Amino acid sequence: MRLMKGGSAAGTALLGLLLLAACGTGRQEPPAQTPFVRTALVLYGSFGRSHPGDCFPLSEAERFHLLETGPDNHSTTRWCEVRANRGLHAFQELKRRSPGMRILLYYMGPGQLIVSRFDRLSQEEWSWIKAHHGRGSGDRWAALGASTGEYLRALPYPVERAMHLGNPNWQAHWLRTRYERAWVRQEGGHDGRHSDGIFLDGMQYGVSWQNGWRLEGCFDEASWQWSCSTQDHPDPYYDPSTGRYRNELWQQHYGEFLRRAVPYFRERGLELGLNAWRIAHPAQIALYEELGLLAMEECGFLCWRVPEVREWEEKLRVMAQAQNYRILSVNAAPGSADVPEPNPSEGLARMDRSYQGRTGWQWLWFALGSYWLAHAPERGNAYFLFTLWNFRDQYWFEEYDPARLHLGRPLGPAVRAEAGLWWRPFERGFVAVNANRDPRTLRVAGGGRARLLAHENFRTPQAAPPVNLDAGVELAGYQGAVLLGE
Known part of the structure; x- marks a missing residue:
């Protein structure tokens, strides 16, 4: 699907047909x-x-279409129902309640290795790697500092060690051990039974934590603080002669690994997802299309900061054109x-706070509107997540x-009225988004009358304010709106 910028005679004729369809089906019930x-x-x-209750209810989790979480969270008492019944297997229970839910289990990808003082398996693996495939080995799996020759920890997350993503023997070890831990032996509390696949973190399309590595010995585990500030760079992916990271080599190894990993898990009945952070590079997108995987864009339409129009429109284009892979x-x-950690008494009241001039609810509608502009329901090419809690909590809104809230099927691609101002026709109305800082007026010729829905009134659409799309409807800066046809 292509996003339509309009302007041609053929486009105008098509637009007229879409508007007639949208306005003529305004009273249809949404397809349940x-x-x-x-x-x-x-x-x-x-x-x-x-x-x-300081816990997440399975009764709420079951309403989501996709769950991504740790491989040991099948038994955690962070689930309310598991707290009440310690014999309950959370993943099995979610599948019983919602058979169509997809469950993916989190692992760090092979570009880094998590070594936690709370995880015996990771400690044993890192010690074994250093002894057999570390400094001085002819088959080295661990990356070393390009200047110091020392093992490296990530500055933002000291549990992470730098690894050689492109080493084929490390890749083989990584694939076998991650699969066997969860889906064969259920080792170390990992349990892949009742799950649908694996999710790889640290899989951005460029070297991880550039200029963000320190020597392994510079971190004190007891105090959980850095004791020195000596920085270095992972030697496979850094060129000291130029002072630049070798992103092209990382991308080559990235593709080699994924072309090996996706079939490996698919042959075992499992899908593969990854955290890409951003999805933008043409070769990256081509790789995802080739392999048909799930790619989380952790930096989505809203990326912890006010969006820029150009970048926001590029994200629309990328999602709308996703054919054979899915975007989270x-x-x-x-x-x-920057808001303090939530407390158990806060709940959804966090959505009422102001975040750079707009409430959590207003930002939710902006993000939802952006998703609806680009989502292709016939292909199921995208999932949606909104959070004010990072990944420590979420809510079913x-x-x-x-x-x-359902406008039926989209009747065509999104239309660009002007930079940052887009709309899309559906069977029962329209979705419109203004991604500009300042208000914009949207006019849709032949659009007729509609009800302007927002968080405050979508439950009672008959009470929502009427607007005339021919005359124009004003959208505030960063506003996403649903226009229910009359």
Whole structure:
């Protein structure tokens, strides 16, 4: 599907047909069997703390279409129902309640290795790698500092060690051990039974943590603080003669690994997802299309900051054109990372706060509108996630309920009225988004009358303000709106 910029005679004729269809079906009931938004839930660490009872209910999790979480979270008491019944297997219970839910289990990809003092398996593996495939080995799997020759930790996440992504023997070891831990032996609390696949973190299309590596010995585990600031760079992917990272080599090894990993897991009945951070490079997109995987864009339409129009429009284009792979669009309100950690009594009240001039609800509608402009429901090419809690908590919003909010099928691609101002026709109305900082007026010739829905009124659309799309409707800066046809 291509995003339509309009202007041609053929485009105008097509637009007229779409508008007639949109306005003529305004009273149709939404198709109950198809979601208007495919929702994703990602939970790490001590999740669920802002929910009542300081835990996450399986009864809420079951409503999402996709869950991505740790391989040991089948038994964690962060689930309310597991806390009440310690014999309950959370993944099995979610599958019983919602058979169509997809569950993917988190592992760090082979570009880094997580070594945690709380995880015996990771400690043993790192010690074995250093002894047999470390410094001085002819088959070295660990990356070393290009200047110091020392093992490296990531500055933002000291549990991560730098590895040689392109070593084929390390790749083979990584594939075999991750598969066997969860899906064969259920080792170290990992349990892949009742799950659908694996999710790889640290898989951005460029060298990880550039200029963000320090010597392994510079971190004190007891105090959990850096004791020195000596920095270095992973030797396979850094050229000291130029002072530049070798992203092209990383990308080559990245493709080699994924062309090996996706079939490996697919042959075992498992799908592969990864955290790409951003999806933008043509060769990266071509690789994903070739392999048919799930790619999380952790920096989605909202990336913890106010979006820029050019970048936002590029994300629309990338999602709309995704054919054979799926995007998990993660959206976090601008400034939400600076808000203090949630407490159990806060709950959804966090959505009422102001984040750079707009509430959490307003940012949710902006992100949802952006998703609806580009999502292709016939291909199921995208999932949606919105958070003010990072990945420690999320909520099922009423906006996700197709019985409450559903415009039916899209009648064509999104239309660009002007830079940052887009709309799209659906069977029962329109979606419109203004990604500019300042208000814009949207006019849709032949669009007729509609009800302007927002968080405050979508449950009672008959009470929503009427607008005339021919005359124009004003959209505030960074506003996403649903226009229910009359």
